[in-house]
Amino acid sequence: MRILILGGDGYLGWPTAMALSRRDFEVMLVDNYLRRDLCRNLNVEPLFPLPNLFERAKIFKDVSGSSLSVRIGDCRDYVFLSKVVKDFQPEALIHFAEQPSAPYSMLNHEAAMLTLSNNLESTLNVAWAVREMAPDCHIIKLGTMGEYGTPDIDIEEGWIEIHHKGRKDRFLFPRQASSLYHTTKIQDTDLLWFYVRTWNLRVTDLMQGPVYGFLTEETSLDDRLLTFFNYDELFGTVLNRFMVQAVAGHPLTVYGSGGQTRGYINLIDSIACLELAAKNPPAPGELRVFNQITETFTVRQLAEMVKKVGRSRGHEVEIKNVENPRVESEEHYYNPVYTGLQELGLKPNHLTDEVMHKAFSKIEEFSQNIRSEVFTMGIKW
């Protein structure tokens, strides 16, 4: 199966591309290095060294024998994107080409505008390029569990039947997010759902929780194949950040009381979900939604787990509750459904001490790269 991965240079895109190329997929990657540019400009470089995408593809070919095609260009450029889709004729397309950081989207007006315009224009172009150049191609778009926010009712997988004044109808599950980034993900779903109904596109929307980890079969082949791994306040995500803080001897920065509950997923499972979605496309005219998580934790629980494993490895780990820089509920109801992907065949890899030990071990190898000043950068909303 030919699969086009937009945003193939990123934390998820790169390991997904490598894994799929070894499992029956012909893979082409597209990226414009937006994430690299932002991280360089804001001085929040990732933990592991990162050859450029052509070099990484070359190294991967050398160590694995598998090929990855690379195209460098901007998905907001329709001439570029539509030509790529026309030439490659993908059967599936994974759309990771969005600015993915909530704190970055709240940094200032320029960052907000970049997030909004990049995320929506790239999504519009994806819909148009597929419709015009490869109309049967299955679009797999990354959503986020953050779109739902923390409603006081159970979170269904994308859709809900609403009973109201004696009548009923089926709707997208109501969504209200707690950052501009997450809001753009609500908006990109609305955009694709409109074109699905109008043009009979096939779309899967994967409402993913925070992903953790970086070790896959392929990233473990060679350190130069490690993925884009941020641990800073801007682009790092919670569990990854905590592990790096532990290795650096920095207190784990829990926002507020730490009662925020979210669904999490191991990078290995995230890739498995993408493969399952690609191999089981929805019908034309269907927007299929999965909640892509495997278990839920409070931030407090994650901090306690990292503290325990970190201490057992000789790190001095403390937990520090800092003033919450975000507008969000710190204690709330949270009961999401996430059975769809397991029904498709996902076998979850849960968060265990062993999983954390392996990640710690690699972070320790690269500990000289850790810059503690990026753990707290004062971004507030």
Next chain:
Amino acid sequence: MRILILGGDGYLGWPTAMALSRRDFEVMLVDNYLRRDLCRNLNVEPLFPLPNLFERAKIFKDVSGSSLSVRIGDCRDYVFLSKVVKDFQPEALIHFAEQPSAPYSMLNHEAAMLTLSNNLESTLNVAWAVREMAPDCHIIKLGTMGEYGTPDIDIEEGWIEIHHKGRKDRFLFPRQASSLYHTTKIQDTDLLWFYVRTWNLRVTDLMQGPVYGFLTEETSLDDRLLTFFNYDELFGTVLNRFMVQAVAGHPLTVYGSGGQTRGYINLIDSIACLELAAKNPPAPGELRVFNQITETFTVRQLAEMVKKVGRSRGHEVEIKNVENPRVESEEHYYNPVYTGLQELGLKPNHLTDEVMHKAFSKIEEFSQNIRSEVFTMGIKW
């Protein structure tokens, strides 16, 4: 009260500006002539001649004695918009500065991209400019009843309490629209609702149905003060188009069976709603939603009414059911609530034969300007 009207050159913006300037408001208008440029480029010029905005303000001053300030610039340009807001310090801001045509948004990729980026970037800039320069300013954004689509349950005014598995919560009423334009209006609501929660902005969202008519106290003062009136397939709206078709002796083009039911409002009432909203701002942190319609009709009913009045004036009026160029339900349930604005004091001007006779009379005066070739331009989705 100082009120800033973005999109002040348009069908709604211009008569609203004139009316408010005569009712205790100090009015500043902003426009970048986007609508004029699109109509000129696509050769769908409006029915009435249109002096530029400075000239119109001068004529209005001469005939009424009331002043309007004019600024020409693009609301997507944040440097421009934030300076206007900083200097004028509006207490209310009406955001009409969006590409408002459903058929235009479906024309081609370029038109889709312009609609998406213009509508969302201008809305983002409005939120930021108000927050940074005039945080207590009340933002009045035009939404559309088209955001709700045609659900099989009653349409509430913006919000719904959902009961689900023994729990309940309050959400924005679910929305799914039938054009890209309408989808961008769903998205701009999500954008403002996010910033309302995060920054305690005051926002009113007016979910307006198709507006008809063009005669207000002020547009009746001088023909050079008439508003931007399209009757073509791209920018014209249904009742306005039917009246011009009748005068031209062109069949009234009903899409499909004509069972599409929508809520309508007279231009005079639309302006009254904006005044009521401005004079009764919501609290900080509140997104207030009104359904801005006064009655509902099927397209069939409108055609029959126009046929009757047109024939009584000596026009040869036929109704022609043409193949529906849109993806929409032609027969459907439709029961929207629209009590909020009447509770604030709106006294509806319903669609009567007399209202139509007055409009017909003015259209007849300008009948030499009608170009029948723009009634049907073959835009499909």
